[in-house]
Every structure is written in C-alpha cells, then in structure tokens.
Amino acid sequence: MKSTAGHHFEDFSIGQRFAHATPRTLGQGDATLYLALYGSRFALHSSDAFARQLKLPGRPLDDLLVFHTVFGKTVPDISLNAVANLGYASGQFRGLVYPGTTVHAVSEVIGLKENSNRRTGVVYVRTEARDEVGRTLLSFIRWVMVRKRDPHSEPGEVWVPDLPESIAAHALHVPEEIDFRAFDSSLSGSRFFWEDYEPEEKIDHIDGMTVEESDHMLATRLYQNTARVHFNQHAQNQESHGRRLIYGGHAISIARALSFNGLGNALLLAGINAGRHVNPLFAGDTVFAWSHIVDKAELPGRSDCGALRLRLMATRNLSCGGFPDKDAAGRYPDDLILDFDYWAILPRHP
Amino acid sequence: MKSTAGHHFEDFSIGQRFAHATPRTLGQGDATLYLALYGSRFALHSSDAFARQLKLPGRPLDDLLVFHTVFGKTVPDISLNAVANLGYASGQFRGLVYPGTTVHAVSEVIGLKENSNRRTGVVYVRTEARDEVGRTLLSFIRWVMVRKRDPHSEPGEVWVPDLPESIAAHALHVPEEIDFRAFDSSLSGSRFFWEDYEPEEKIDHIDGMTVEESDHMLATRLYQNTARVHFNQHAQNQESHGRRLIYGGHAISIARALSFNGLGNALLLAGINAGRHVNPLFAGDTVFAWSHIVDKAELPGRSDCGALRLRLMATRNLSCGGFPDKDAAGRYPDDLILDFDYWAILPRHP
C-alpha cells in the first residue's frame, strides 16, 4: 500500500522523531492571501514602508501564518487521525520570517497516554521549524487526541510531560533588528502603547466575522494541512455533528485579526503560553473575541518595547461585551471556542 | 475603552481631517487575487509583456484595486457605522500604480447634513491617496449615511458641497509613460478602438456572475474594509433583510470585469464622475451589466488614445438586453444595483 491513512496511537513512541515532508517557501503571495482570509490590519504586516520605519528590510510574514504552516507540516505524521487538537504550550517565536523563507519542520514525541475509553490516546509532540539554512524559526508543544487502530491493543508506555504554565518574559525572543523608536501610532491605527495596558484589563474587540466553508478550507489548504475532518463532508456525514470541523488555527487567526480593535499595536507574537480549542467552530458561525491582560513585563535590554501576556478568547454567535469565560470549576460555556494565552510585543511610548 | 465602535454622525465637523491608519503595500499577489475574484481580462493588467509593448515597466495594478484599498482605509474613521454608501463624485486617477507601492489615505469632511428622521445624517468626505513618497495616486469624494449616536442630539452645522456633475475631459490625467501606438488588438481581445464608439450607444455585456458570501468577504477583507454589515451575519440577523450586505465596490468590480465583453480596450479608468449603489446586492444574486456611452473626448496632446465617458449599469438576476435604466422620474427599478459614471481611456486606431 503506497498511500497512507495516517498514524494511529499505537504507532507512536516516546523519543520518536519525524522530519516532516513538503518544505514550504512562504512568499508575499502567501502574506496577501493570509491578509484577505482574515482582514488583518496590523501595520507591520501590511506596509513595507511602515516596516522600514522600524529599521526592517520590509514586511515580515505574520507570525501566525508561519505557525499554521509549520503546524500543517506536522499533520500527515501526527494528527491525520486526530479526534481533537487538545492544546498548545511552550511556543516560542525565534525571529522575524521574511518572504522567500523556506520552512522545514521536525517533531519529537514527548508524551503518550492512552485514554480510559481505550479507543483513543493523547500524543504530546514538540515541533521545531527551521529555515533553509537551519536557523530555528519557532518551536512549540502540542497535544492531540489520536484514534487507536484497535481498542483491544495493549496500552503502551505512559508519559505525561511536565509543561510550564507560561514562558518567562525574560526568555522571550525580541528581534534585534526591529527598532520601535520611530513608531507612528497614527499609521498603526492605535494610540495605546505598552504602558497603557494594565493587568486584569479586559477588552471587547466588538466586531464579528462569519465563517464560510470555502474560507476555512482555502486557509487550511494554504497551510497544506490535510487533516480530513476539515475537508471531507462525505466522511463527516457519518459523525454525530455531521459537519466539517474548522481548523482551530483558523479561529485563532480570526480572533487575532479582530483583536486589532483594541490591541492595534500588539504587533508581534513572542510566545504561546497555552492554548485550547474548547468548543468546535462550524461554517455559518460568527466569531467574536475579547482579550484579557494577564501580565505585563519589561524586556531585557529594550527601552523601546515591552511584553503583554494576553488571553485571547473567542466565541461563536455571542458578542463579547460580557467577557464570557470559564466558570470557577474551569468549565467553558458552549459559546466559547478558544482560550489562547500568548505574549505580544508592543512599542513603548516614545 | 481601547476598542472602538466607530464614529457617529455627531462626531464629524466640517474641515475635520483624518490620516487613516494601516498603510498598505500592494503587490503582485494582490493583483493575482483581484484577478481571481473578478476574472478580469483586460490585457494591460494581465500581461507584463503586453504592458511592455506599451512602454511600461510591467503590469500596473488595476485602478479599482487601488480605489477599493483606499476606500477600505477610510472605513474605520468614516463609515464603520454607515447605513448606506450613497454616492461618489470627482474621482480622479492621477497615475499608474505599480506593485510595491504603499498606499496611504487622508480624508477631509467637506459636508454634513442631518436627515429629517433625526436618526441619521449624511457625511461628505474628500479622500486623497498618496504613495510612500507623497505622490498623489487618486482622489475622490464620497458621501455616506451615518447613524447618529442619539436621535435627540441637537443638529449641528449643515453644509452640502456643490459637486460637479462630471470631470471635464481636459482635466483627466493620462499617464505620460504609456504609449498606445504599438497596441495589439488581437491580444487585447477587442477590435474596437476609441473611434468606434459613439455617444448614446448601448452595450449589453451579456455574461452573468453569481456572487457567494465567501467571495465578497475575501475581496472586502483584501481591501481591509471592516464595515460590519459585510461580515457579521449574527448582527445582520437583527436587520429586516437579515443578510450580509455586499460591499458596493465589489459590485463595481464585477460589472467592470463583465464589461470586458464589449469594452475590452477600455484599459484605464481616468475619472469617476458619479456613482450610486441604487439597490443592495446579496450572496446568491447573479450580476449582469450594460454600458451606456455618454460622451467621448479627445485628450490634449495625445493622438494615440481618447476618453469615453461611460455609465456602467449593473443588475441583479436580470439580463441587460433591455438596458434597464431609471425612469423619467429618476426612479431606479429594483433589479438595478449600480449606476457608475466614469471616464475610461482607450487606444485610438493606429
């Protein structure tokens, strides 16, 4: 058999490594399509002239475009048979990525745990992306629930990795080449700098974006993510919800684009502390978002920018004026779809 | 509150100026996506080799792609709470725009008039687009109906600007660098030159294009136009029509692409005399178009090209063989969606 139906839980072992296939050169065309898919308005990714004012050679690619591309590479080896993408941790963006960069990805299995129902198990992998000369672009841990080939197969090794609750601010990578001192907040579209945000602040991003089947499939194919739940309605008709599931990363990018309204100067992603897709998103749903300022931190050696730790929360068909969140027992309401905890870098007041 | 729900009618004053946020570099990827969204076939925008035959360095960007991008920049400041985009006037394209250009936009409020219902008012703005070195790319006037924050607020200043009925032909900008003498009408797809069109002529563009939700949202996000009526089905469910409204500029671009069939050599837009979206367009509708030759004019100092003044009329779900138009009282039939009066530049017979 020369084609593959993907790995099952039994196929993974601790320490197993994958050099993922299909290296991908990301170009300006990818950046354009990404922009059109989400309507993102962060000035750094929209304007070469704006990027040059910050001493960059031109617009870098959106951090999430790079993230999704790397994620997509891992799917054929890791999550083709995933039931659910459970979470992210320890994500670190290691440098700005420019058009023309070729992205390679490698992953290592760092945890395994069969579920008590015996039909699925959780696989933890650490993924690292490198460019064509071997420079690390980003790394992250994710864990997914993967079907077992056979519910009766013997449980194998069990190892649940100890994951940090967050990335320490001093461990964040801030691109050396960027200089925010000439930052123009009228062009950026937000007059709020790093100093203007305080922990515990909540921001309703107000706007809503309705998702169509065609949109999320176009995006997910752009990332060369082949997980079948996103594409194959004929197969999904057999599932209880009967729908194509939207790639979780699509929801992250929609929420991030919406967050421009209130966080227009949160230009760079520096780290992913944690992330969970807490409910599924389907075509026809309208996504709303709000942000919770969790923490703020100075950045070593930088007086021109600072870091904000943010929880980006997204809902379906529910405005976020009431800041919907998990309850005291940690249960998420049905309308919440995303709880994404990340570090962003913002310019400081000049 | 760090996010914004947009300006209301009370927030505007005559002479108020906006330097709009999010400068945007337009590249070849934008041109490609624009082409795929509309299926445009004008040879000048399709082929670098064709453009070089006309002494240009390569394909310029489609004039309407630039127009929509500039329009999109103005939305967060001007029309986020617009009920309707009422009209355009005095549009002037000041030069060819090439991939790599960064577009900035500024606007000035030139008119204000509260409506008699006290719930809305009309805002007139003059918008100018400049590239990264300050060269003017285009300018136009538009007026929109904007909600008042409070129906009981006192009416403010009233000023309705005197708008020219059309741009005089001698005031049109013709790009100096283009030379139509080597124009190849077999490659362009039309054997009709400027001389072949006469005032009062009507052309049915025959073909129809059905619009999908995904198409118009992808286009409108490409233009970074954030007006919520286009994107948020959850909110639109509260409106009487219950639908997302399609950005009017999307209809203009569809009609313009359809107009290739009959006006294949109308390569450049030089001016927008007037434009009205006379009925809304919804997903699932099929757009048809016809053109009315209003006037023709020689261009000062140019023997290789001339100008045609055209009304581009678009309908929904109605073929244009009968040239549907407003009646004697100026009322538009329900099937008509667009009445767009512009100047195009066409090559003259060699």
Add this chain to the structure above:
Amino acid sequence: MKSTAGHHFEDFSIGQRFAHATPRTLGQGDATLYLALYGSRFALHSSDAFARQLKLPGRPLDDLLVFHTVFGKTVPDISLNAVANLGYASGQFRGLVYPGTTVHAVSEVIGLKENSNRRTGVVYVRTEARDEVGRTLLSFIRWVMVRKRDPHSEPGEVWVPDLPESIAAHALHVPEEIDFRAFDSSLSGSRFFWEDYEPEEKIDHIDGMTVEESDHMLATRLYQNTARVHFNQHAQNQESHGRRLIYGGHAISIARALSFNGLGNALLLAGINAGRHVNPLFAGDTVFAWSHIVDKAELPGRSDCGALRLRLMATRNLSCGGFPDKDAAGRYPDDLILDFDYWAILPRHP
C-alpha cells in the same frame, strides 16, 4: 454589436486559426493561490530550496496551473457555448514554466462533426501555448460539443481527426535542467521511486475533498476561463440540473492533489494521453481519487528518472477503495467523474 455571445458550431471551419486574447503573466502569487485552492503538496512546487537541490533556479509553476491558464485563453473563441468538454489527447508539456512567464495561446480547428440531433456539433482543436519570446510551453488537442446557432442550418464539412491512443514515452520532453540525483525522499513525503511502481498496480488515494461554489469559481476565474456554465446561476436555473457546472480542470487538479497520497514523487506531468470528464461535478460533492499504473518506461538519456503512465480516476461522493472503473462495455458508473490518462516523471532510486 460590440459584445459577443461566442461562436456557434457553424462558425468553425477546418484549418481555422485563433490567436487567443489576453496574454497572461503567471507569477508566484498565482502559484500560491493554486496551492491554496487544491492543497497540493508536491515538494517541487512548494519549496524553492527543494527545487534548487534539483539544480533548478527555483520552484517552477505547477504544470496544471499552466494547462488551465492556456485552456482558459481558448474558451472565448472555442467553447463559450460548449455544452460539454468531451476529451483531451496528445498533450505535451515542453518545459518547466517559471514565475514571470507570459503565456500566449493559439489554436487551430482540426476536426468538425455535426451531431445527429442537428442541435450541436463536435469541434476538435489543437492548442499551443508559447511564452513571451515564442518558446513552446505545451500543446494539446481537445474536443468540445458546441451548440449550433440554428438546428436547421446545413451540415458543413466533416472531419474527425485520427488521434493517437497515447504519447510514446520516447517522445516525452524531460526538462534538461532538472537533476534528480540529489532527490530527498524524506522531504518529498514519499519513499516510493519510479522502480517501485508496476503496471496494473492500483492506488487508492484515500482522502476526500468537498467542493464549494466559491472555490471552483475562484479557480476558474484565476484561469480567466469565462465559460458561462461555471458562473451564471441565473442562467443555469433554466437547465434541467439547475446547477453551475464545475470546470472539468478543477476536478483534475483536485484529483491530482489527492494523488499525492501514494504518488508523492510523481512531480512532473510530461504528457496527456487522453482525458474525459465522464460525469458532471457540482458544489457540495466530495471528490475522491485513485490511480491505475498503466505502463512504465525508461527515458532516453536519463538514469535519474523514469516515466509512469497513469490513469487518474476521480469520483464524487464515493470512496475509491473499490477502484471504480468503466464496465466491460465501456460505460462509466454515475459516481465516476474523471478518467485522465497521463505520463508523470518520477525520480529513480539514487
């Protein structure tokens, strides 16, 4: 009348030649959109670094992107009034095409045959594509069923060209500049080389892709293919199926992208032996595919690669585990939509 409703069967004559309009420069943006439309993962078209390892200057454009673009050019002259696109033969890809190339197309009518119902006829054309300096990029024969203007018009000349059943392997063009000796099968995503495939082998490509109206129209407009059956729902409402028909080439590209799973190293298309769209595809259908290895051949002067002759079969809403095919009488089941017989070039074991 300056617009055209297209040619009818009576308008064609043997030996008639068309220099098709609207030359088209294909760029990296087109390659990106093509990738996003189909999710193709062939490494050669995805990574500049991978292409350079094979001694190329960078990623060439996908062969089918070029094919569809050329096909699109021919539509206004040949098949605007086509009822059905009946078949392809004698397709030859003559060289790798790189971003920046401008595609021109010319066609010659090589056969004509009125159908016995007197309402339609079959037109055979040979199309050749050239770049901006006249180098041949590809050529192919296709035949389409075209409406007559008048069922009572007199039958004209009848000539059915003698079409070869297939292209001889020794006549295939293999790009001289590509060198597969440094081919990395871990990056390509498949460990199967030319030697690993044998005639009569069948490969189920497993995955399915659901098609949306917006997807196929975006693709077909990208190719500037204006055939109205793909776009005009208002007109299609008058047809018995009442649906927009999906451009057959869209199905070929979906099936080709799915075939990566099992044929990941079938990087280049060298020839099209035959091709038939045996049933229509509509939005909402899910496409599956399987491949039949028909033949294999060494390539003159090349020890680094070989050719496989493949039938790429696509279905709608039917998994291909049972390898559905025509029956002994040559009748295709209703679920089969495509029988596409082509030559692919694969690397040999190093």
